[in-house]
Amino acid sequence: MQFNSFAFLLFFAVVFPLYCVLNFRWQNRMLLAASYVFYGWAEPRFLFLMALTTVIDFFIGMKIDDSENAVTRKRWLIGSIVMNLTILGVFKYYDFFALSIAENLKFLGIGISPWLIKIGVPAGISFYTFHEISYTVDVYRKHIKAARKFEDFAVFISFFPQLVAGPIGRASWQMPQFERPRRMTWQGWCEGALLVLFGFFKKIAVADALAPLAARVFKNPGGCNSALLLTGLYCFSIQIYADFSGYTDIARGLARIMGFELIENFNQPYFATNITDFWRRWHISLSTWLRDYLYIPLGGNRHGKFNTYRNLFLTMFLGGLWHGASWKFAVWGSLHGIFLAVHKSLMEFKKNPSPPAPLPQGERGEGPKGAWPVRVLKIIGTFHLVALTWIFFSAESISGAFDFLNGIITRFNATSARGLKIDSSELNAAAAAALVMILAIDLPQFLKRDHCAMLKWPVAARALVFATLFIWIVMMRGLENVPFIYFQF
Amino acid sequence: MSRSSIFNFESFEGFKPRVPLALLAAAALVLCVEAGVRLTPDSWLIPYYSRLGFRGFMEHEVLPKFDAPQIAVMGTSRAADAINPKALDAALGLPELSTVNLSIFGSRTSDWLDIYQRNRAKLSQLKLLIVVVDEWSFSSGVGNDEQFCLDAPLADRWNFVQPAEIPINEKGAAARLDYLRLKRNRLLADWVFNMRLKLGFVPLAVAKSLHLGKKREPVFDAFHMVRSNTAETGKEAEDPKNYHERIRNFYKFFDTHPIYVRHIEELARLMKEDGGRLVLVHLPNRRSYQNEVEKLFPEEYAQHIRVTKELAMRVGSSEKYVYEYPEEIGLADDDYEDYCHLAKSGTDTCTKWIGDLIKKDKLLEKH
Numbered sequence: 001m002q003f004n005s006f007a008f009l010l011f012f013a014v015v016f017p018l019y020c021v022l023n024f025r026w027q028n029r030m031l032l033a034a035s036y037v038f039y040g041w042a043e044p045r046f047l048f049l050m051a052l053t054t055v056i057d058f059f060i061g062m063k064i065d066d067s068e069n070a071v072t073r074k075r076w077l078i079g080s081i082v083m084n085l086t087i088l089g090v091f092k093y094y095d096f097f098a099l100s101i102a103e104n105l106k107f108l109g110i111g112i113s114p115w116l117i118k119i120g121v122p123a124g125i126s127f128y129t130f131h132e133i134s135y136t137v138d139v140y141r142k143h144i145k146a147a148r149k150f151e152d153f154a155v156f157i158s159f160f161p162q163l164v165a166g167p168i169g170r171a172s173w174q175m176p177q178f179e180r181p182r183r184m185t186w187q188g189w190c191e192g193a194l195l196v197l198f199g200f201f202k203k204i205a206v207a208d209a210l211a212p213l214a215a216r217v218f219k220n221p222g223g224c225n226s227a228l229l230l231t232g233l234y235c236f237s238i239q240i241y242a243d244f245s246g247y248t249d250i251a252r253g254l255a256r257i258m259g260f261e262l263i264e265n266f267n268q269p270y271f272a273t274n275i276t277d278f279w280r281r282w283h284i285s286l287s288t289w290l291r292d293y294l295y296i297p298l299g300g301n302r303h304g305k306f307n308t309y310r311n312l313f314l315t316m317f318l319g320g321l322w323h324g325a326s327w328k329f330a331v332w333g334s335l336h337g338i339f340l341a342v343h344k345s346l347m348e349f350k351k352n353p354s355p356p357a358p359l360p361q362g363e364r365g366e367g368p369k370g371a372w373p374v375r376v377l378k379i380i381g382t383f384h385l386v387a388l389t390w391i392f393f394s395a396e397s398i399s400g401a402f403d404f405l406n407g408i409i410t411r412f413n414a415t416s417a418r419g420l421k422i423d424s425s426e427l428n429a430a431a432a433a434a435l436v437m438i439l440a441i442d443l444p445q446f447l448k449r450d451h452c453a454m455l456k457w458p459v460a461a462r463a464l465v466f467a468t469l470f471i472w473i474v475m476m477r478g479l480e481n482v483p484f485i486y487f488q489f
Numbered sequence: 490m491s492r493s494s495i496f497n498f499e500s501f502e503g504f505k506p507r508v509p510l511a512l513l514a515a516a517a518l519v520l521c522v523e524a525g526v527r528l529t530p531d532s533w534l535i536p537y538y539s540r541l542g543f544r545g546f547m548e549h550e551v552l553p554k555f556d557a558p559q560i561a562v563m564g565t566s567r568a569a570d571a572i573n574p575k576a577l578d579a580a581l582g583l584p585e586l587s588t589v590n591l592s593i594f595g596s597r598t599s600d601w602l603d604i605y606q607r608n609r610a611k612l613s614q615l616k617l618l619i620v621v622v623d624e625w626s627f628s629s630g631v632g633n634d635e636q637f638c639l640d641a642p643l644a645d646r647w648n649f650v651q652p653a654e655i656p657i658n659e660k661g662a663a664a665r666l667d668y669l670r671l672k673r674n675r676l677l678a679d680w681v682f683n684m685r686l687k688l689g690f691v692p693l694a695v696a697k698s699l700h701l702g703k704k705r706e707p708v709f710d711a712f713h714m715v716r717s718n719t720a721e722t723g724k725e726a727e728d729p730k731n732y733h734e735r736i737r738n739f740y741k742f743f744d745t746h747p748i749y750v751r752h753i754e755e756l757a758r759l760m761k762e763d764g765g766r767l768v769l770v771h772l773p774n775r776r777s778y779q780n781e782v783e784k785l786f787p788e789e790y791a792q793h794i795r796v797t798k799e800l801a802m803r804v805g806s807s808e809k810y811v812y813e814y815p816e817e818i819g820l821a822d823d824d825y826e827d828y829c830h831l832a833k834s835g836t837d838t839c840t841k842w843i844g845d846l847i848k849k850d851k852l853l854e855k856h
Contacts, residue, residue: 023494182500183503459510463515471519474685
């Protein structure tokens with residue numbers, strides 16, 4: 001089920017009043033049932049998979065918790081990780097790797113036709129698999145006690161606001177919220193409603209409006225000149241941010257209305273002043289997950305410079321592959337890994353202290369500092385570095401990405417193809433409008449370091465903003481429910 | 490209720506509600522905007538050259554010129570360019586301004602019914618109403634239905650998800666059902682918020698009031714025609730494959746939706762009630778385009794022709810007026826400006842053909 005659908009509107013209109021009247025035990029049971037309905041709405045065939053891994057990890061969690069023997073605990077943990085990654089690997093990556101191997105063997109003159117699963121990737125499998133791994137690892141590390149009530153654990157895994165596109169739940173942060181009664185507050189309702197409004201605005205008014213324009217450019221990079229390619233790239237950069245952070249805003253908003261606090265996932269990433277800063281602001285739930293469950297176990301920065309850079313690269317390479325079974329995502333992740341390693345080495349060369357680790361939940365760090373012209377230049381530079389990597393993320397293939405890059409560099413004076421049905425003025429206007437709209441939301445949040453800064457504005461200003469956002473959503477609502485980009489992961 | 494009850498509202502413990510002033514003020518603002526676009530006269534807000542404004546042009550600028558129309562033509566830009574009312578009057582020996590071409594570019598069956606109902610006092614004088622249908626006239630898969638979104642009765646909106654005839658080869662009935670649901674939801678949303686379709690015209694209307702920018706209006710010409718100016722010429726002539734994108738747009742979600750069919754039935758009923766006759770006509774496409782249609786979507790096209798013929802019989806017309814190929818009415822590729830819009834030579838040929846038909850089949854006589 002998509003947040004931006006009429007079905008979801010009806011779904012929440014039933015679930016929320018029920019949630020309000022039930023005691024917390026029954027709330028969890030009802031939320032569990034609702035989450036399974038939400039997940040199985042379009043494709044019920046993958047429900048069993050989530051249910052199966054949930055049951056297994058619930059028992060493994062208890063086994064780890066109950067055992068005092070370190071070896072036994074470790075065995076159970078490895079069992080859980082292997083089981084989760086095997087299922088993820090089979091359903092998400094098997095066909096991709098089988099085909100890749102077959103292609104490489106064909107190159108060597110060995111022709112094989114691999115057996116393929118061909119049943120599609122279960123929606124959200126990357127997200128709930130990471131929820132589950134986070135749970136068993138946190139239990140193993142004794143950060144949390146294992147859940148003793150199945151419904152508490154099952155609803156943590158399947159909680160519908162975050163199920164298919166995150167934020168990736170961290171057991172140590174979220175499990176306690178399912179194990180004790182929640183309190184709804186007026187403030188929570190206001191903040192939640194504001195986040196939901198922001199989310200729909202970002203998705204419908206910005207991301208969906210830019211999607212067809214960016215898609216046309218990425219589909220036909222050979223037909224575009226440099227300016228059109230660059231504007232198309234800007235459009236996609238804004239689109240993916242608006243789309244994904246819009247989803248997160250809706251998820252966090254819905255959860256907050258119900259008295260939950262989900263992990264923050266975006267913190268105005270395009271205001272980042274360097275690539276490390278970007279990853280502290282972009283998809284925070286993934287970057288911190290990768291840091292805690294991959295980078296640090298790989299050795300982190302504890303074994304010398306080379307190993308640190310290698311670990312950074314490996315972490316981001318795997319983080320790229322996490323997005324999808326395609327080499328283009330691996331290249332995207334690798335580029336980020338390289339950029340992060342280069343930035344880290346530059347910082348060390350300048351003898352700057354290492355960039356601080358991501359902040360604990362609820363803390364938003366320092367606001368803008370330093371001379372603003374320098375800061376603005378850094379922001380623009382970082383944005384372009386990130387945009388460069390989006391070429392690989394969005395292109396249809398790696399060769400398509402190189403065509404795109406080549407076009408930006410070489411086709412300054414070329415005229416764009418006629419068949420493209422897109423004119424540069426339309427694209428420029430769309431990109432500029434989207435930028436203004438995103439800035440209108442992000443700038444107050446960035447300056448005040450508060451996602452709900454607008455709630456402190458005078459009543460008249462708030463009313464004007466709410467009405468404008470709502471009207472814009474109504475105006476821009478198209479006939480199609482454009483799926484959220486991260487649903488495919 | 491006791492604390493141990495399943496229903497105990499425990500999440501509300503300590504909940505202190507306040508008056509949501511900003512929310513109420515925002516709702517009031519939204520309501521004001523919506524009321525504003527509803528109360529603002531369309532004649533000020535919506536420019537005549539837009540699809541939504543064209544009906545106003547027909548009603549306020551064209552129809553008043555006709556005191557006693559005997560023949561009316563309704564259809565899309567195809568019909569607007571195909572029939573020359575002045576020439577038809579002359580061919581039939583009728584007084585000038587007896588034939589009115591009320592065709593609106595991009596219009597749907599609902600628009601034609603709507604224009605008849607709104608102007609029934611004058612149009613009830615008609616002896617003959619020629620309705621020219623397009624390939625997509627009965628399909629819910631084509632989006633240009635802004636007027637329907639604004640004016641459709643609630644029952645049509647609510648009942649939009651109903652079995653529509655789909656091509657026999659089509660897979661993915663679930664996807665089609667989703668599409669109909671989406672369209673139903675949007676029709677319902679448009680019933681509540683007219684602003685989606687109207688608010689965007691405000692800057693233009695303000696600019697027009699301030700006499701800024703160029704004035705653009707449709708032209709009622711010396712032949713009593715309002716030509717569509719929608720012809721697109723060029724790359725299609727180079728290679729018929731260039732038609733494919735357009736054809737796919739028309740046929741991608743092709744179906745025959747009962748609501749659109751019923752509009753024609755209702756129109757025929759009103760005509761009959763008023764003592765007139767409705768003739769359902771299908772004008773042929775350019776040959777090179779038609780060949781591509783039949784190559785890409787043969788079953789869809791066959792369904793459209795069959796449904797049109799069946800409807801023609803039901804409404805007291807005849808299936809013989811459903812022309813499929815230009816040769817049938819003496820047209821050649823040169824008579825077309827693009828895939829379906831006729832150039833002047835084509836208009837002359839088509840108008841003469843219609844005139845001869847009316848005389849031969851005595852369509853102006855009481856039946």
